[in-house]
Amino acid sequence: MMTNTYTLKYKFTKNIIPSIFYIFPPIALICLYFYSHSFAPFFTLITHYSPLPASTPTEIEKAYEKTCDYSIGKWVHDKREPLYNATTCSNIKQSLNCISNGRPNTTYQYWRWKPSECNLPMFKPNTFLNLIKNKQIAFVGDSLARNQIDSLICLLSTTSTPQGSQHKGSTKWYFPSHNANVSIYWSPFLVKGEQRKNKGPNYNTIFLDHVNEKWANDINEMDLVVLSFGHWFMVPSIYYEGDSVLGSHDLKFNYPKIGFYVPFRKALRTALNSIIDGRGNNSSKGNNGIDVIVTTYSPTHFEGDWDKGGTCSKSEPYENEEKKLEGMDDELRKIEFEEVENAKVKAKEFGGIRFEILDITKLALLRPDGHPGAYMNPFPFAKGVPKHVQNDCVHWCLPGPIDTWNEVFLETMKKWDQRSQKEK
Numbered sequence: 397m398m399t400n401t402y403t404l405k406y407k408f409t410k411n412i413i414p415s416i417f418y419i420f421p422p423i424a425l426i427c428l429y430f431y432s433h434s435f436a437p438f439f440t441l442i443t444h445y446s447p448l449p450a451s452t453p454t455e456i457e458k459a460y461e462k463t464c465d466y467s468i469g470k471w472v473h474d475k476r477e478p479l480y481n482a483t484t485c486s487n488i489k490q491s492l493n494c495i496s497n498g499r500p501n502t503t504y505q506y507w508r509w510k511p512s513e514c515n516l517p518m519f520k521p522n523t524f525l526n527l528i529k530n531k532q533i534a535f536v537g538d539s540l541a542r543n544q545i546d547s548l549i550c551l552l553s554t555t556s557t558p559q560g561s562q563h564k565g566s567t568k569w570y571f572p573s574h575n576a577n578v579s580i581y582w583s584p585f586l587v588k589g590e591q592r593k594n595k596g597p598n599y600n601t602i603f604l605d606h607v608n609e610k611w612a613n614d615i616n617e618m619d620l621v622v623l624s625f626g627h628w629f630m631v632p633s634i635y636y637e638g639d640s641v642l643g644s645h646d647l648k649f650n651y652p653k654i655g656f657y658v659p660f661r662k663a664l665r666t667a668l669n670s671i672i673d674g675r676g677n678n679s680s681k682g683n684n685g686i687d688v689i690v691t692t693y694s695p696t697h698f699e700g701d702w703d704k705g706g707t708c709s710k711s712e713p714y715e716n717e718e719k720k721l722e723g724m725d726d727e728l729r730k731i732e733f734e735e736v737e738n739a740k741v742k743a744k745e746f747g748g749i750r751f752e753i754l755d756i757t758k759l760a761l762l763r764p765d766g767h768p769g770a771y772m773n774p775f776p777f778a779k780g781v782p783k784h785v786q787n788d789c790v791h792w793c794l795p796g797p798i799d800t801w802n803e804v805f806l807e808t809m810k811k812w813d814q815r816s817q818k819e820k
């Protein structure tokens with residue numbers, strides 16, 4: 397396994413942090429994974445936004461209502477052990493290996509998501525593997541995509557041992573037992589772009605109308621693609637469209653300030669269109685279609701101690717009503733729903749392309765206790781409490797709440813399979 401790292405600096409702006417921010421030393425740098433061997437970009441996640449009113453379901457969202465809506469529910473205690481642990485799964489990265497890193501409170505592992513309308517079955521690795529038999533599934537996106545696939549690989553490894561391999565910009569796990577391949581492409585914008593770097597421009601350059609060919613060129617080989625992205629759009633960026641600058645975000649250049657919602661939407665649209673273009677009209681994989689899943693935005697949970705960089709020290713989930721889906725989390729999720737709906741309409745004339753949303757934003761929002769926090773590093777307090785503790789309140793411990801995303805993912809695949817069976 398590669399131990400990739402990228403570095404994230406979580407900054408709060410003047411709006412949120414009073415002048416105290418400027419007196420104290422820079423807040424914590426969070427070393428996250430991905431590509432440390434090639435570069436370690438610093439990026440700043442901006443969290444200031446005007447809070448938007450809490451949403452009621454739109455017509456579009458209603459159209460997604462299934463037999464059971466897995467996105468509405470609550471976390472309940474569950475004594476069962478997780479399916480895997482650091483002993484049984486060697487795929488857990490150190491920065492996500494919270495228990496091995498000495499996290500004392502392990503109660504975050506003993507919660508189960510209970511949708512209001514039904515029960516969410518436990519993940520059944522064999523069922524999943526049977527559904528991807530002779531298939532190739534690919535995750536495309538950022539470190540949250542990576543976090544989800546790492547969980548999936550650990551879950552699947554409990555019944556079948558994969559063979560891992562590296563390719564240019566992608567990692568693949570091959571399950572010989574089912575002739576199935578699960579791979580991940582690093583593409584934090586989905587579209588073409590350069591990430592902000594330590595050396596070089598400290599802003600992203602993003603080409604909103606050009607898909608990132610690294611993954612798009614392989615689209616013909618894929619049976620199922622999972623898109624998961626978003627966090628890198630909050631970094632200062634210059635956006636191009638039609639080979640000229642469309643605008644910028646959080647930069648002092650004399651370009652229109654367009655924020656990140658519009659670029660986020662355009663990037664997703666470009667990615668979905670490229671899948672439709674590549675796979676519409678049965679142009680590939682014989683006449684087999686392609687399934688596309690968009691994992692919704694995963695909220696972060698930095699809180700308190702701003703001057704020390706913010707922590708996520710809660711040891712229990714929020715109650716359902718305690719935390720509303722609002723602001724940026726809500727807005728990005730809505731954009732994802734709208735763009736997937738658009739794509740469905742566009743793809744209708746071709747047939748063979750199915751889209752689904754993996755709506756995890758709310759259930760993830762309720763889990764402030766599931767992040768590595770300081771335990772992204774081994775035994776961070778072994779020598780007393782350091783002056784500045786790095787906290788990861790973005791990614792999820794493994795095992796942890798992100799395993800639930802894959803449980804919902806499996807239910808989506810089962811539903812698709814049942815429909816295909818009916819159509820036969």
Ligand SMILES: *[C@@H]1O[C@H](CO)[C@@H](O)[C@H](O)[C@H]1NC(C)=O
Binds near residue numbers: 480481483484
């Ligand atoms: C890991 O899981 C295995 C199998 O379920 C179990 O036997 C073992 O005790 C677990 N190890 C830890 C450290 O929890």
Ligand SMILES: *[C@@H]1O[C@H](CO)[C@@H](O)[C@H](O)[C@H]1NC(C)=O
Binds near residue numbers: 530531570
């Ligand atoms: C999966 O990858 C293996 C090894 O590269 C290859 O032999 C096999 O044909 C692939 N299977 C599918 C279904 O893509």
Ligand SMILES: *[C@@H]1O[C@H](CO)[C@@H](O)[C@H](O)[C@H]1NC(C)=O
Binds near residue numbers: 678683746747748
């Ligand atoms: C695509 O394939 C399906 C199933 O084989 C077929 O029903 C449909 O007519 C094809 N569409 C086009 C545009 O060729």
Ligand SMILES: *[C@@H]1O[C@H](CO)[C@@H](O)[C@H](O)[C@H]1NC(C)=O
Binds near residue numbers: 676677745
């Ligand atoms: C795909 O099929 C549609 C409708 O049959 C047609 O309008 C379109 O031009 C075709 N696209 C390609 C790339 O063949």
Ligand SMILES: *[C@@H]1O[C@H](CO)[C@@H](O)[C@H](O)[C@H]1NC(C)=O
Binds near residue numbers: 501502503504711712
């Ligand atoms: C661990 O978290 C639980 C809540 O899930 C709390 O009741 C307990 O006091 C915590 N234990 C420690 C040692 O912090």
